[in-house]
Amino acid sequence: MGFAGILGHERAVALLRLALRADRMAHAYLFLGPPGVGKRRVATALAQAANCLRPLPDGDACGACAACRKVTAGVHPDVLLVTPEEGAVRIEQVRALREEVARRPYEGRRRFALVDPAEALTEQAQNALLKTLEEPAGPTTFVLLARQVGGLLPTVVSRCQGVTFGPVPETLIARHLTAGGIAADRAAALAALARGSVGDALALAGGAVLENRDALLGRLFPALEQGPAACVELADEIAREREGLGEALDLLLTWCRDLLVTAVLGHPGLAANRDRADALAAAAARLPAKGLSEAVAAVAAAREALEGYANPRLTCEALLFTLRDLLVPAAGGDGHGSRREGQFRRPGA
Numbered sequence: 245m246g247f248a249g250i251l252g253h254e255r256a257v258a259l260l261r262l263a264l265r266a267d268r269m270a271h272a273y274l275f276l277g278p279p280g281v282g283k284r285r286v287a288t289a290l291a292q293a294a295n296c297l298r299p300l301p302d303g304d305a306c307g308a309c310a311a312c313r314k315v316t317a318g319v320h321p322d323v324l325l326v327t328p329e330e331g332a333v334r335i336e337q338v339r340a341l342r343e344e345v346a347r348r349p350y351e352g353r354r355r356f357a358l359v360d361p362a363e364a365l366t367e368q369a370q371n372a373l374l375k376t377l378e379e380p381a382g383p384t385t386f387v388l389l390a391r392q393v394g395g396l397l398p399t400v401v402s403r404c405q406g407v408t409f410g411p412v413p414e415t416l417i418a419r420h421l422t423a424g425g426i427a428a429d430r431a432a433a434l435a436a437l438a439r440g441s442v443g444d445a446l447a448l449a450g451g452a453v454l455e456n457r458d459a460l461l462g463r464l465f466p467a468l469e470q471g472p473a474a475c476v477e478l479a480d481e482i483a484r485e486r487e488g489l490g491e492a493l494d495l496l497l498t499w500c501r502d503l504l505v506t507a508v509l510g511h512p513g514l515a516a517n518r519d520r521a522d523a524l525a526a527a528a529a530r531l532p533a534k535g536l537s538e539a540v541a542a543v544a545a546a547r548e549a550l551e552g553y554a555n556p557r558l559t560c561e562a563l564l565f566t567l568r569d570l571l572v573p574a575a576g577g578d579g580h581g582s583r584r585e586g587q588f589r590r591p592g593a
């Protein structure tokens with residue numbers, strides 16, 4: 245823990261270190277950036293450094309004292325983490341937080357209240373929080389963690405000091421995975437697929453995502469070419485794997501996006517699946533670019549539908565038929581979606 249273990253985010257960390265050293269900590273920070281890049285880690289490192297009993301000469305936390313160990317374990321009484329309950333952070337949670345921060349810190353020098361993700365705050369809860377942000381009581385720092393400012397009241401945003409977090413560079417993620425004992429080529433492939441999210445990279449590293457990807461792609465394109473019966477069979481199989489369904493569609497989405505980027509640029513240099521550069525280049529060369537961009541949209545739409553209440557089997561079947569239409573010229577589609585335009589024509593029309 246501590247700032248020393250943070251991957252990337254040099255500017256954000258430098259800014260927070262400066263505030264710590266000068267003892268000019270903002271009353272409220274808004275950490276903005278994509279999920280999984282390490283916002284909560286940085287917030288925790290800040291809370292740790294501010295409360296460490298034996299801080300290092302550069303102001304970072306020692307990582308070993310009682311206070312540091314409590315922060316790491318999530319049991320420090322002055323470092324509070326507020327997360328959604330049943331999908332939202334409600335006004336009751338903010339009221340409880342306000343009571344808590346009205347008191348002196350129990351054992352630390354400064355109390356920290358992390359709200360993650362801040363977009364989960366209901367409007368009522370944000371209004372309640374606003375009062376606390378307007379009337380700071382005692383040595384408390386709020387850290388709101390959010391993907392973007394949309395969904396937050398402008399009045400809340402304006403009372404926070406914004407700190408922006410970008411994606412973590414792939415090379416850093418790959419090095420981190422390698423240090424954890426993962427072979428270099430596998431680490432590079434996982435880092436590319438994680439698209440700047442350390443959290444995603446670690447989650448991917450714990451599974452068999454590359455093997456699952458290869459198994460899925462090894463069957464998908466032959467099934468699309470074989471015909472409707474093979475498509476239904478594969479779609480039903482994918483849909484039955486409830487646990488792996490989201491991952492399968494994520495993999496498919498990334499693969500289609502890679503094919504499109506490769507087709508447009510003429511090389512797979514910017515693809516996430518760069519470990520399969522040869523396969524990408526070969527497939528992109530024979531697939532129609534227009535069909536690929538529609539394929540990306542179709543997979544994204546199916547992914548989104550499944551996050552709602554869409555029927556997995558029907559969604560997967562419809563998706564595979566659409567992909568067959570778009571990507572297999574012999575299926576009757578010319579790769580320009582022309583066949584789909586007639587898809588809903590009335591019989592006899």
Ligand SMILES: [Zn+2]
Pocket residue numbers: 295296297298299305306307308309310311312313
């Ligand atoms: Zn310490």
